Amino acid sequence: DTEVTQTPKHLVMGMTNKKSLKCEQHMGHRAMYWYKQKAKKPPELMFVYSYEKLSINESVPSRFSPECPNSSLLNLHLHALQPEDSALYLCASSQGIPGNEKLFFGSGTQLSVL
Amino acid sequence: GDSVTQMEGPVTLSEEAFLTINCTYTATGYPSLFWYVQYPGEGLQLLLKATKADDKGSNKGFEATYRKETTSFHLEKGSVQVSDSAVYFCALSDIDDYKLSFGAGTTVTVRA
Numbered sequence: 001d002t003e004v005t006q007t008p009k010h011l012v013m014g015m016t017n018k019k020s021l022k023c024e025q026h027m028g029h030r031a032m033y034w035y036k037q038k039a040k041k042p043p044e045l046m047f048v049y050s051y052e053k054l055s056i057n058e059s060v061p062s063r064f065s066p067e068c069p070n071s072s073l074l075n076l077h078l079h080a081l082q083p084e085d086s087a088l089y090l091c092a093s094s095q096g097i098p099g100n101e102k103l104f105f106g107s108g109t110q111l112s113v114l
Numbered sequence: 115g116d117s118v119t120q121m122e123g124p125v126t127l128s129e130e131a132f133l134t135i136n137c138t139y140t141a142t143g144y145p146s147l148f149w150y151v152q153y154p155g156e157g158l159q160l161l162l163k164a165t166k167a168d169d170k171g172s173n174k175g176f177e178a179t180y181r182k183e184t185t186s187f188h189l190e191k192g193s194v195q196v197s198d199s200a201v202y203f204c205a206l207s208d209i210d211d212y213k214l215s216f217g218a219g220t221t222v223t224v225r226a
Contacts, residue, residue: 040219090157
């Protein structure tokens, strides 16, 4: 199994809602990532978990809250988002050796904030 | 800091044409270099990579050579197919760093 599975594929939410994005991998990878991608732009790194500990937080607003319950799962909790947060949210995983790793990406969650 | 500059598109080609996408980088250390591809409606997939100078990465007919003297990692394919239509991202990762620095992306459309 070489897949990273993300759910849901599409999400529409209001600015007062609370929702969660989920990501799962069963490749035994020990690093997991959240990226945000606006249309026709490259992905921007948000968070990195390494061995289930938050390793990188790229100064992301607190309305985005990551969680890594175990080595296979990664969640992104969303609360009080703004319309400008509408984007494709990509999860990725890698073996956990920084520097020259292959990242495996999920297909993403297309988020629309109304 | 580290950065990647890649040729902006869009690029439109006919089938069997030669494709080249230029990519240059700036890095303080000795980065690893990557090309990722994103097909419509999907996440990114690693296309090829090179981890040191003069390494050549290759996959699915695509090639790129890590050129330290010109700080470049240009992507080439000799004969493109319609199925190669996608967005291509050049990226680098410095040693001991989880962060990937992406270029702006190049949209390639191949016409039958």
